[in-house]
Amino acid sequence: MDYLNRLAETFLDWKAIAEVLPAMFSVGLPNTLVLAIVSGIIGCVVGMVLALMGISRNPVARWAARVYTDVFRGLPAVLTILVIGLGFGPIFRELTGIASPYPMGIAALSLMSSAYIGEIFRSGIQSVDKGQLEAARALGFGYGPSLRMVVVPQGIRRVLPALVNQFIALIKESSLVFTLGLLASERELFQIGQDAAARSGNLSGYVAAAVFYLAMTVPLTHFVNWIDARLRTGKPEKKEPDEAAAVVGKGAHA
Amino acid sequence: MSQFTSGSLEAKNVHLAFGHNKVLRGIDLSVPAGTTASVIGPSGSGKSTLLRVMNRLIEPDAGDILLDGKSVLKDNPDELRRRIGMVFQQFNLFPHKSVGENVAFALRKLRKLPKEQAREEALEQLDLVGLRHKADVRPATLSGGQQQRVAIARALAMKPEVMFFDEATSALDPELVKGVLALMADLAKGGMTMVVVTHEMGFSRNVSDTVTFMDGGVVVESGPPGQVFENPQTERLQGFLSDVL
Numbered sequence: 001m002d003y004l005n006r007l008a009e010t011f012l013d014w015k016a017i018a019e020v021l022p023a024m025f026s027v028g029l030p031n032t033l034v035l036a037i038v039s040g041i042i043g044c045v046v047g048m049v050l051a052l053m054g055i056s057r058n059p060v061a062r063w064a065a066r067v068y069t070d071v072f073r074g075l076p077a078v079l080t081i082l083v084i085g086l087g088f089g090p091i092f093r094e095l096t097g098i099a100s101p102y103p104m105g106i107a108a109l110s111l112m113s114s115a116y117i118g119e120i121f122r123s124g125i126q127s128v129d130k131g132q133l134e135a136a137r138a139l140g141f142g143y144g145p146s147l148r149m150v151v152v153p154q155g156i157r158r159v160l161p162a163l164v165n166q167f168i169a170l171i172k173e174s175s176l177v178f179t180l181g182l183l184a185s186e187r188e189l190f191q192i193g194q195d196a197a198a199r200s201g202n203l204s205g206y207v208a209a210a211v212f213y214l215a216m217t218v219p220l221t222h223f224v225n226w227i228d229a230r231l232r233t234g235k236p237e238k239k240e241p242d243e244a245a246a247v248v249g250k251g252a253h254a
Numbered sequence: 255m256s257q258f259t260s261g262s263l264e265a266k267n268v269h270l271a272f273g274h275n276k277v278l279r280g281i282d283l284s285v286p287a288g289t290t291a292s293v294i295g296p297s298g299s300g301k302s303t304l305l306r307v308m309n310r311l312i313e314p315d316a317g318d319i320l321l322d323g324k325s326v327l328k329d330n331p332d333e334l335r336r337r338i339g340m341v342f343q344q345f346n347l348f349p350h351k352s353v354g355e356n357v358a359f360a361l362r363k364l365r366k367l368p369k370e371q372a373r374e375e376a377l378e379q380l381d382l383v384g385l386r387h388k389a390d391v392r393p394a395t396l397s398g399g400q401q402q403r404v405a406i407a408r409a410l411a412m413k414p415e416v417m418f419f420d421e422a423t424s425a426l427d428p429e430l431v432k433g434v435l436a437l438m439a440d441l442a443k444g445g446m447t448m449v450v451v452t453h454e455m456g457f458s459r460n461v462s463d464t465v466t467f468m469d470g471g472v473v474v475e476s477g478p479p480g481q482v483f484e485n486p487q488t489e490r491l492q493g494f495l496s497d498v499l
Contacts, residue, residue: 129344131346132348134311135340135342135346136348138338138340139359139364140336141360149359
């Protein structure tokens with residue numbers, strides 16, 4: 001029982017948790033959301049460009065997208081964040097006067113997520129039946145407009161679950177910006193938990209951070225499953241039998 | 255009197271190869287305005303490819319395509335395709351748009367009609383194929399025959415001068431084939447210029463003005479249906495007809 005008590009004190013010190021909650025809500029949660037959402041949006045934009053480059057008829061564009069994707073999918077997140085943040089951070093600060101590590105943190109997260117999102121979009125676009133492109137072009141749409149108005153919207157719909165998964169990954173990876181050194185007001189969920197743990201010598205601050213992460217990621221995971229099931233089965237719809245030849249040809253009396 | 259402003263279509267000595275695979279080896283096809291040409295032949299004979307070359311979904315390596323007597327190879331291919339409607343074996347309706355929007359889409363985006371007017375015209379086209387009441391459902395809820403009729407309405411909405419049918423009934427359940435063929439026959443009677451790639455020998459014999467038999471990327475025989483079906487000259491056509499009839 002002694003061990004159990006010790007574990008309970010270490011992880012579930014309610015007082016320590018209560019102390020850290022205000023900062024979690026007012027500072028950590030907004031910061032984590034800013035990091036994840038901004039990099040998610042940039043990642044989608046850059047990812048779409050990468051996807052279109054990846055299916056382009058121009059071999060140079062395809063090759064460039066391939067190299068980018070291989071590099072940023074192949075590196076550990078913490079390494080990319082450190083290299084971008086510590087390498088480009090000082091230059092960025094000199095040029096803009098902005099000392100916050102957020103722009104570089106967001107840049108690094110965007111670089112990584114766009115590599116994944118690009119692959120997600122590409123697979124979605126390529127999974128659309130090629131008859132769709134053909135039908136749009138046969139109507140008189142050019143190649144680009146056909147892709148943009150017919151193929152891409154269908155491709156994106158199909159990969160919504162994978163996109164949400166990518167966003168979940170971003171929420172978690174945003175914790176790694178702590179490696180760039182954050183001011184008190186810049187701390188996100190993980191850093192606040194870590195600070196609390198360091199101050200109290202008790203791990204309950206991490207537990208509080210964990211609860212916040214789970215409160216975001218678990219519902220999103222179930223949301224993914226829900227869209228996934230819905231995309232697979234569709235809304236329940238009734239199929240009617242064809243009302244045959246009788247109704248056709250009203251307009252065609254020569 | 256024709257209800258369509260149809261044009262004549264002509265392919266002259268069209269060649270196409272994919273790498274070493276010569277798919278079309280000097281095809282000639284002439285379809286006078288307001289007539290229906292059916293193209294028959296075994297799979298892999300180049301029939302479907304010929305359609306795609308004639309509306310420049312695939313650019314020919316050599317030869318010429320004439321619409322209303324004028325070569326179209328120098329024109330903007332997107333504009334050419336607005337003048338030629340195409341109906342596919344697998345319908346290729348846009349599954350993420352309603353039936354009405356499938357028909358109205360090109361009217362809005364290409365003919366730049368205002369939304370209301372595009373919808374009005376789309377509903378009129380759907381009326382012609384008997385599916386006006388389905389305008390607000392998704393294509394996936396329709397039967398294959400209904401989907402193909404929507405696809406025909408979508409192509410007709412652009413007021414094409416020529417219509418291509420690429421095995422339009424091959425993917426349909428047997429009992430749904432009749433409705434689509436009846437609609438195609440109505441279009442032919444209405445004076446639409448049509449090129450129909452088909453395995454429906456009955457349609458080919460009864461509706462078309464000329465029948466062209468292709469095999470191995472060349473036109474083996476062509477003529478009025480009576481001649482082609484009753485009096486085939488070549489062994490290849492005789493063999494093909496005895497296989498399919």
